Amino acid sequence: MRLPPIPTSEELLNKAFSRARKAASAARTSRIPSQKKAKTIEIIRIQTACNIIKDKLKLIIERTPDIESLPEFYQDYIDVTVGIDPLKKSLGAINWAAGIISQLEREYRRRITKSRPSLASSIRKEAYGRISSVIKKIGDDLDFLDFTRNKLKNMPTVDFDAFTVVIAGFPNVGKSTILRRLTGAKPKVAEYPFTTKGIQIGYLEMKWNKIQVIDTPGLLDRPIDEMNNIELKAMVALENLADIILFIFDASETCGYPMESQYNLFKDLKRIFRIPFICVFNKIDLIENIKYIKKYTIKVEDPILISALEDEGVSRLIKRLEGLHEKKARKTFQHAGKKKING
Numbered sequence: 001m002r003l004p005p006i007p008t009s010e011e012l013l014n015k016a017f018s019r020a021r022k023a024a025s026a027a028r029t030s031r032i033p034s035q036k037k038a039k040t041i042e043i044i045r046i047q048t049a050c051n052i053i054k055d056k057l058k059l060i061i062e063r064t065p066d067i068e069s070l071p072e073f074y075q076d077y078i079d080v081t082v083g084i085d086p087l088k089k090s091l092g093a094i095n096w097a098a099g100i101i102s103q104l105e106r107e108y109r110r111r112i113t114k115s116r117p118s119l120a121s122s123i124r125k126e127a128y129g130r131i132s133s134v135i136k137k138i139g140d141d142l143d144f145l146d147f148t149r150n151k152l153k154n155m156p157t158v159d160f161d162a163f164t165v166v167i168a169g170f171p172n173v174g175k176s177t178i179l180r181r182l183t184g185a186k187p188k189v190a191e192y193p194f195t196t197k198g199i200q201i202g203y204l205e206m207k208w209n210k211i212q213v214i215d216t217p218g219l220l221d222r223p224i225d226e227m228n229n230i231e232l233k234a235m236v237a238l239e240n241l242a243d244i245i246l247f248i249f250d251a252s253e254t255c256g257y258p259m260e261s262q263y264n265l266f267k268d269l270k271r272i273f274r275i276p277f278i279c280v281f282n283k284i285d286l287i288e289n290i291k292y293i294k295k296y297t298i299k300v301e302d303p304i305l306i307s308a309l310e311d312e313g314v315s316r317l318i319k320r321l322e323g324l325h326e327k328k329a330r331k332t333f334q335h336a337g338k339k340k341i342n343g
């Protein structure tokens, strides 16, 4: 999501007043009758300053997408990233300020028009004082919108029509390495947990089609209300985007988390998300005794053992994904056909 550049309150006021000064000096050299000039100049200053401010505030409001009309995934993403309520509150404050600035402009123009020329300058100064105080009041809101702009700059662009696989698991189990193996995406991979802090997308290209593969931040085995905002981003992707969940176990436990905790997380997710899962046991290159993980592989349906690092078993995983995609495509096709036949 792209928000327009957001100035600080100080930047906005400086720009408005300096433009106003320039406009006034242009008027000073023009051929306005001198008794009228003082008043006209002060009115120009107020109008110019107010217009600059109003235009900028309106631009911010117009260019910010209407949050409620965004797909649910983006709404949830924005909510866990910056919070929808504070965002709405800040946009509301910007709107309020734009309205007040319009009112002030009208009020002070009228007052100067009716005043004696010698008072015009002091009335304009009073107007400037009130304009400044309104803009300073929304200083925190402008700062918050700037923070939002930075946070949402890299909001992922999701293909909502594509068949989508979301990769999930504990931190450091090899999720991003698997995304790299499956797709052309190049997410950061590192030997410490919580390397991935956002949602990363790649595409597994097939002959006629593609599968969207989404890598998520690691999840810990804990209730949703104890999750941090990074973990919640993973939950948002699982909730809104996944046709299938690719659950990754680190069979070597070198990620730093025991198999038992990883299995508990798997059970939790299975309970929450009622869609197909594929269980992948990764890092088998590091396992000396495969019996050790048997306790877990027998508990899940059709486990796939791989080493993402050494590209072992990955082609089997790809075949499984393609198979599931085909199955879903056939179902959708049949469903559409039936609909057509039934009118």
Ligand SMILES: Nc1nc2c(ncn2[C@@H]2O[C@H](COP(=O)(O)OP(=O)(O)OP(=O)(O)O)[C@@H](O)[C@H]2O)c(=O)[nH]1
Pocket: 170, 171, 172, 173, 174, 175, 176, 177, 178, 188, 189, 190, 191, 192, 193, 194, 195, 196, 197, 216, 217, 218, 282, 283, 284, 285, 286, 306, 307, 308, 309, 310
């Ligand atoms: N030996 C071995 N190491 C692997 C394998 N897959 C990944 N790794 C290593 O495990 C570490 C973590 O890999 P990542 O792909 O960053 O793991 P992640 O699950 O995305 O981690 P977070 O983003 O922090 O949740 C890296 O040092 C990888 O090189 C594997 O199959 N075998």
Ligand SMILES: [Mg+2]
Pocket: 175, 176, 177, 188, 189, 195, 196, 215, 216, 217
């Ligand atoms: Mg990662």
